Amino acid sequence: MTQPDRFWFLFSAYGAIWVLLALFLVHLGRRHRALERALDELRRRVGGDRSR
Amino acid sequence: MTIRARIAPVADTVLPGFAFVAMLAALACVFLYVPNERMQGAVQRIFYFHVNAAWSAFFGFGLAALASALFLWRTDATYDRLARAAVEVGMLFCTMVLCTGPIWARPIWGTWWTWDPRLTMTVILWTIYAVYLVLRAMGEDDPQIARYAAVLAIVGVLDVPLIMVSVRLWRGIHPSVISAPAGQGGIQDARMIVALVVTLVAFTSLFLWLVWRRFEALRLEDELRALEDDVDALGGRAAVGGATP
Numbered sequence: 496m497t498q499p500d501r502f503w504f505l506f507s508a509y510g511a512i513w514v515l516l517a518l519f520l521v522h523l524g525r526r527h528r529a530l531e532r533a534l535d536e537l538r539r540r541v542g543g544d545r546s547r
Numbered sequence: 548m549t550i551r552a553r554i555a556p557v558a559d560t561v562l563p564g565f566a567f568v569a570m571l572a573a574l575a576c577v578f579l580y581v582p583n584e585r586m587q588g589a590v591q592r593i594f595y596f597h598v599n600a601a602w603s604a605f606f607g608f609g610l611a612a613l614a615s616a617l618f619l620w621r622t623d624a625t626y627d628r629l630a631r632a633a634v635e636v637g638m639l640f641c642t643m644v645l646c647t648g649p650i651w652a653r654p655i656w657g658t659w660w661t662w663d664p665r666l667t668m669t670v671i672l673w674t675i676y677a678v679y680l681v682l683r684a685m686g687e688d689d690p691q692i693a694r695y696a697a698v699l700a701i702v703g704v705l706d707v708p709l710i711m712v713s714v715r716l717w718r719g720i721h722p723s724v725i726s727a728p729a730g731q732g733g734i735q736d737a738r739m740i741v742a743l744v745v746t747l748v749a750f751t752s753l754f755l756w757l758v759w760r761r762f763e764a765l766r767l768e769d770e771l772r773a774l775e776d777d778v779d780a781l782g783g784r785a786a787v788g789g790a791t792p
Contacts, residue, residue: 500654501587502589504590504593504650504651504653504654505572505589505590505592505593507650508593508596508646508647509596510599511643511646511648511650511755512596512600512643512646513646514555515642515646515769516643518640519636519757522759523722523761523764526764527764530764530767530771533775534771537771537774537775537778539629540778540782544764
């Protein structure tokens, strides 16, 4: 196998690592946004309860 | 001051910056500093991230087993959250291992995959903790499911030492670089050892930061759920009170 072919494998491996890490960070970000939405909803409810 | 309060300032501010810088240093070491390995050429550079992803996965599953044992003993939800966070991050790194391994194997072994003992047991490890995550996703708040999952996390980690000794025990084709006896393969160049150590520091700090973020998110989710229950209960009481003449 020639050296350029091996470079392709090298960059594929590192590409896979960064893609997986990026997907995980996106997953964390989504969970965080869902948490913020739930918190806003709770604030709205508590605010509504207080005004009652 | 709780342990969490002591850890939080470092974990929220210092750790992500440190992990980022360490990862840049690791990439510089791998792509600019280390020499090409004589037999494998450039593709050997996969080794530095592959090995440290495996270390991080094992660390994650070990931490999850320890936290699960403490959860079963003390029935404190903090340990359960720590175990869950460690498994999720451990699974990320274990998936990295299973992706980078075949990419290295194709040019070196001439095949993407072989049922070598170490490879097979790594797939088993991945499957065990995938089942753990499925259990947690299905069980949500069920304490019984949390206990089953904790037992699974403890049993699953027994596969880690088997993976480590499998190369010598069953004479597979997977190279034993780190634990190779002197003069029988292993790392010969000091620069390769430096790159391996820098990458180890980078992966460990990244692992710790990700576990911390996930642990905090799980804690906030639990607190939010408890608050929602309180608000529901208060709302119900207010409704009953309002209906009473």
